[in-house]
Structure formats: C-alpha cells, structure tokens
Amino acid sequence: MTTLRPVPGPSSADDGGTRRHGEYKVPGGKLVVADFDVVDGVLTNVSLSGDFFLEPDEALLEINRALTGLPAESGAADISAAVAAALPAEAVLFGFSADAVAVTVRRALAKATGWADHHWNIIGPSVLPTHVNVALDEVLTEEVGAGRRNPTLRFWDWEEPSVVIGSFQSVRNELDPAGVERHGISVVRRISGGERCSWRPATASRTPCTCPRPSWTASASPTPTASWTPG
Numbered sequence: 001m002t003t004l005r006p007v008p009g010p011s012s013a014d015d016g017g018t019r020r021h022g023e024y025k026v027p028g029g030k031l032v033v034a035d036f037d038v039v040d041g042v043l044t045n046v047s048l049s050g051d052f053f054l055e056p057d058e059a060l061l062e063i064n065r066a067l068t069g070l071p072a073e074s075g076a077a078d079i080s081a082a083v084a085a086a087l088p089a090e091a092v093l094f095g096f097s098a099d100a101v102a103v104t105v106r107r108a109l110a111k112a113t114g115w116a117d118h119h120w121n122i123i124g125p126s127v128l129p130t131h132v133n134v135a136l137d138e139v140l141t142e143e144v145g146a147g148r149r150n151p152t153l154r155f156w157d158w159e160e161p162s163v164v165i166g167s168f169q170s171v172r173n174e175l176d177p178a179g180v181e182r183h184g185i186s187v188v189r190r191i192s193g194g195e196r197c198s199w200r201p202a203t204a205s206r207t208p209c210t211c212p213r214p215s216w217t218a219s220a221s222p223t224p225t226a227s228w229t230p231g
Helices: 059-067 076-086 098-108 130-145 177-182
Strands: 019-025 031-039 042-050 053-055 092-094 121-123 152-154 162-165 186-189 197-199 209-212 225-228
Touching: 019 098, 031 098, 042 059, 042 098, 053 059, 059 076, 059 098, 076 098, 130 152, 130 162, 130 186, 130 209
Parallel strands: 121 152, 162 186
Antiparallel strands: 019 031, 031 042, 053 092, 152 209, 162 197, 209 225
C-alpha cells in the first residue's frame, strides 16, 4: 500500500497565476491534495497527493492522467466519473474515493460550493426541548468543522413555546421578562447571529443546514463551517 504525504503548494487564491492548490479532509478518512495548472481552460501538470492509501501504486498515475485535460468548468460528477473510469479494476482506495478527488479539484478551482460537492447526512424530524435542539446545532457545527462528520441537514420541532435569540442580541431589548414567565416561554440563545425567532409547538419546523463555508470566501484550503437556517 502507498502512503503519499501532501506537498505544500500555493493557494488557488494567492496570486493571479495558473497554479491551483486544493485540500479536502474526508470525514472519517484521509487528506486529499490536488495541485495543477489551468491553461487555456483545462487542467494541466496535475499532481494528486495526500495521506491516503492506494493500491496498486501505478493507479495514482492513472488518476493524474484522467484529470489532465479536463475542462476547468467540469462539475463534480464529471470529475468523479473520469477518475473512476481511469482506475484499474483491481484498484483499492482506502480513506478516499473518486468523489473525494472531485471535491478536492473543485476546491482548488474555488468552485466547491454546490450541493453535489458534499456527501450529506440527513437527520429526520424529532421533537425535543428547544435548548437541546439549539445545543445540537452547536455540536453538529463543531463536528462538521473538525471533519468528524459529513455536512448535515437536520429537521427538528420543539416541545414548548420558545424564543431563540441571536448570538449578539440583548435579552433585555428583545424580551419582556414578565411576559416570558407568565406564558411559560423558553428562552435560548443560539450560536449564530440574526434576529429573534418565536415558535409555538407543531406550527413550523426548523431546518438547520451545517456545511463548509463556500470556498470562494477564502483560499482553497479547508474552510471553517457555518450553521445556516433557510428562511
């Protein structure tokens, strides 16, 4: 089995040249690194590396050849398909996959912002106390950010009348303490910003989406994670 360590390279955002560098830590797996040039709209001088395992050794050359010449506008599915088609039938990939290579290349191109660039976990509807649900938002954000789990879409409902305030809001300015006590309202502060949300049981469902921050906001190296709730 072959273990390949990443070779430092320039970020895709650090200059106006053609060289691109992207990294992707597979959740529960290995680090995949892609370095290449973009010339006349296609990938050239491709070099894939990382701390993954690959057998046989020659399969790495086949992956590099498969990526070479691909249009820079290729989608994740096209990149993954090209890699999978180039692998010999006996190839064994441990800690990464053709899909992981596609994500890495897309990050290097600063285009890993589409839903297809990630493997999603879905957590179905569940009714829990509001403070537990908000705490789970924080835990999932930390876990996805650390690469210990996939991006996650979660549906949840709450047991009691609740007000969830934004991370930077003032309780004194947003709420009437006497009214909160009189109506038995649970008040919880979430980790994200935004305005106050007022909820009653069985009237709506909240859908937190926890995923890597779009790579166009920074370099192509692993990015922070944000928890976002569709409006």
